Amino acid sequence: MDERPLLLNAGEVLAYLEEVFPGVVGRFDVIELAPMRVRMRRRTGSGDIRPGGTVSGPAMFEAVDCGFYVALLAMIGREALTVTTNASINFFNKPAPTALICDVRILKLGKLLATGDATVWSEGQAQPVAHATLTYAIPPRRP
Amino acid sequence: MDERPLLLNAGEVLAYLEEVFPGVVGRFDVIELAPMRVRMRRRTGSGDIRPGGTVSGPAMFEAVDCGFYVALLAMIGREALTVTTNASINFFNKPAPTALICDVRILKLGKLLATGDATVWSEGQAQPVAHATLTYAIPPRRP
Amino acid sequence: MDERPLLLNAGEVLAYLEEVFPGVVGRFDVIELAPMRVRMRRRTGSGDIRPGGTVSGPAMFEAVDCGFYVALLAMIGREALTVTTNASINFFNKPAPTALICDVRILKLGKLLATGDATVWSEGQAQPVAHATLTYAIPPRRP
Amino acid sequence: MDERPLLLNAGEVLAYLEEVFPGVVGRFDVIELAPMRVRMRRRTGSGDIRPGGTVSGPAMFEAVDCGFYVALLAMIGREALTVTTNASINFFNKPAPTALICDVRILKLGKLLATGDATVWSEGQAQPVAHATLTYAIPPRRP
Numbered sequence: 001m002d003e004r005p006l007l008l009n010a011g012e013v014l015a016y017l018e019e020v021f022p023g024v025v026g027r028f029d030v031i032e033l034a035p036m037r038v039r040m041r042r043r044t045g046s047g048d049i050r051p052g053g054t055v056s057g058p059a060m061f062e063a064v065d066c067g068f069y070v071a072l073l074a075m076i077g078r079e080a081l082t083v084t085t086n087a088s089i090n091f092f093n094k095p096a097p098t099a100l101i102c103d104v105r106i107l108k109l110g111k112l113l114a115t116g117d118a119t120v121w122s123e124g125q126a127q128p129v130a131h132a133t134l135t136y137a138i139p140p141r142r143p
Numbered sequence: 144m145d146e147r148p149l150l151l152n153a154g155e156v157l158a159y160l161e162e163v164f165p166g167v168v169g170r171f172d173v174i175e176l177a178p179m180r181v182r183m184r185r186r187t188g189s190g191d192i193r194p195g196g197t198v199s200g201p202a203m204f205e206a207v208d209c210g211f212y213v214a215l216l217a218m219i220g221r222e223a224l225t226v227t228t229n230a231s232i233n234f235f236n237k238p239a240p241t242a243l244i245c246d247v248r249i250l251k252l253g254k255l256l257a258t259g260d261a262t263v264w265s266e267g268q269a270q271p272v273a274h275a276t277l278t279y280a281i282p283p284r285r286p
Numbered sequence: 287m288d289e290r291p292l293l294l295n296a297g298e299v300l301a302y303l304e305e306v307f308p309g310v311v312g313r314f315d316v317i318e319l320a321p322m323r324v325r326m327r328r329r330t331g332s333g334d335i336r337p338g339g340t341v342s343g344p345a346m347f348e349a350v351d352c353g354f355y356v357a358l359l360a361m362i363g364r365e366a367l368t369v370t371t372n373a374s375i376n377f378f379n380k381p382a383p384t385a386l387i388c389d390v391r392i393l394k395l396g397k398l399l400a401t402g403d404a405t406v407w408s409e410g411q412a413q414p415v416a417h418a419t420l421t422y423a424i425p426p427r428r429p
Numbered sequence: 430m431d432e433r434p435l436l437l438n439a440g441e442v443l444a445y446l447e448e449v450f451p452g453v454v455g456r457f458d459v460i461e462l463a464p465m466r467v468r469m470r471r472r473t474g475s476g477d478i479r480p481g482g483t484v485s486g487p488a489m490f491e492a493v494d495c496g497f498y499v500a501l502l503a504m505i506g507r508e509a510l511t512v513t514t515n516a517s518i519n520f521f522n523k524p525a526p527t528a529l530i531c532d533v534r535i536l537k538l539g540k541l542l543a544t545g546d547a548t549v550w551s552e553g554q555a556q557p558v559a560h561a562t563l564t565y566a567i568p569p570r571r572p
Contacts, residue, residue: 020480021479021480021485022480023476023479023485047452050450050452051449051450051451056450056452056491057490057491057494057513057516058487058488058490058491058494059487061486061487061490061516062485062486062487065486065487083520083523084486084520085399085421085519085520086372086421086517086518086519086520087486087490087517087518087520088231088276088374088515088516088517088518089515089516089517090250090251090258090276090278090514090515091512091513091514091515091516092250092251092253092258093251094512107233107235107262107271107274108233108235108236108270108271108274110235112398112423113371113423115233115235115274117260117274117276119250127251128250128251131250131251131258131260131276133231133233133260133274133276135233135371135372135421137398137399163337164336164337164342165337166333166336166342190309193307193309194306194307194308199309199348200347200348200351200370200373201344201345201347201348201351202344204343204344204347204373205342205343205344208343208344226377226380227343227377228376228377228542228564229374229375229376229377229515229564230343230347230374230375230377231372231373231374231375231517232372232373232374233371233372234369234370234371234372234373237369255541255566256514256566278514278515278564280541280542374517374562376536376537376544376562376564378536378537378539378544379537393519393521393548393557393560394519394521394522394556394557394560396521401519401521401560403546403560403562405536413537414536414537417536417537417544417546417562419517419519419546419560419562421519
């Protein structure tokens with residue numbers, strides 16, 4: 001939909017994510033990155049697993065939020081002041097205690113706001129476990 | 144994703160929409176219907192056009208809400224008590240004063256809740272003007 | 287929460303709403319306006335009533351959207367280019383076929399984005415029928 | 430709004446939260462609990478603080494999600510299968526690296542769904558940092 005090219009490749013944008021948010025180092029892989037979309041994998045550790053053998057809500061929030069951040073910064077470059085303004089998540093089924101796969105689409109890439117969605121699966125399963133929409137504010141460019 | 148077949152075809156579900164909501168008679172066409180998804184066209188009339196030549200917010204709300212209703216009832220049949228419990232719409236650009244095209248996906252079809260999303264375009268344009276997520280409550284089945 | 291005064295009074299902001307959106311002339315009353323909040327009344331007509339004697343979803347969307355517009359423009363003045371970027375509505379109960387009362391709060395009034403919520407009742411009833419959150423984009427000021 | 434009494438007091442509901450979600454033991458205090466509402470305090474630790482001295486998004490998600498869980502289970506009792514179906518968060522300002530205060534209201538308490546909102550502050554500050562709406566599915570009662 002949007003003809004703009006990627007400004008960062010998968011390795012560059014993942015390195016930048018881990019530089020800005022050191023708390024997530026080692027948690028994410030970029031499976032496939034293309035203009036306006038990314039497929040990410042979020043590993044889960046013992047701190048993410050809830051009784052009953054499912055993944056916690058905050059871990060799923062982090063997956064969609066970091067997934068959208070990666071898709072967006074790959075398009076606009078290293079804009080550290082880009083921040084989430086809205087995240088709305090629908091939870092469908094309890095995820096299995098495995099890695100999460102997260103498909104992100106940017107639907108609108110404006111000068112000041114970017115909006116898109118993310119669909120989340122437990123790795124290896126066909127039915128999604130959650131879907132989110134996200135909006136980020138992009139800092140105004142210096143002239 | 145979901146293997147269930149359609150219970151109603153395009154003509155049947157559109158007739159049922161217009162029976163339950165007579166206020167929308169003549170406003171919608173079903174362009175393409177398949178299990179778990181539909182493409183709808185909502186015509187716009189003088190009552191839907193806002194100054195500056197754009198389509199009103201309530202008309203866009205009606206487009207995504209009726210679009211999801213059609214996708215869902217085609218899967219579950221004539222369940223008149225099915226009601227919207229949440230609609231969340233992100234508006235990207237002002238639509239042109241033309242018909243709206245609305246692509247609906249059902250992402251989760253549970254026994255009591257169904258959730259999905261809708262992407263909206265001005266007819267003939269490439270960039271979407273809005274995206275929505277919707278949740279409907281399905282009445283419990285009589286045993 | 288926010289110490290700024292009102293820039294427009296109830297009569298001024300209602301007149302401006304009807305100037306910008308002539309389709310809603312005569313539909314709204316401002317019951318009470320204060321900094322960062324407003325109570326509005328939306329009349330309902332035959333076009334808003336659905337079979338079963340309830341108010342249509344698009345009419346409820348219009349109530350919360352115009353309610354937030356009034357609360358916001360009373361704070362920032364006649365900024366015609368202010369637009370809705372997100373509206374998320376939870377529907378609780380079917381409204382009675384009467385006027386709607388809508389209480390709006392602005393929770394964040396930034397330079398470029400304003401966000402708040404709206405609770406909706408059928409006039410004269412104690413239990414709310416819906417609750418919405420709304421975000422508006424405010425056009426950048428000319429220097 | 431809702432005349433039902435509390436089924437659990439503050440100590441009971443907090444103990445149940447920590448039993449069901451052992452990962453949050455020691456993180457939450459109940460400041461004030463009343464029918465249909467609660468004020469919670471979420472402590473923040475080194476794992477929650479982001480560069481620049483702010484609280485992470487997943488920690489804010491956990492605050493509103495657990496806050497609503499406490500308000501709801503105090504009304505309906507120990508229903509372990511109660512699950513979040515939607516959480517929509519608007520982020521206003523970066524929180525200070527302190528505890529979060531979270532005010533939760535239940536707006537609709539139905540048999541199968543409960544919906545409400547949560548406003549979040551950095552402790553000791555006047556302007557909210559975030560606002561969320563949440564919906565939970567309640568398991569059907571055994572007859």
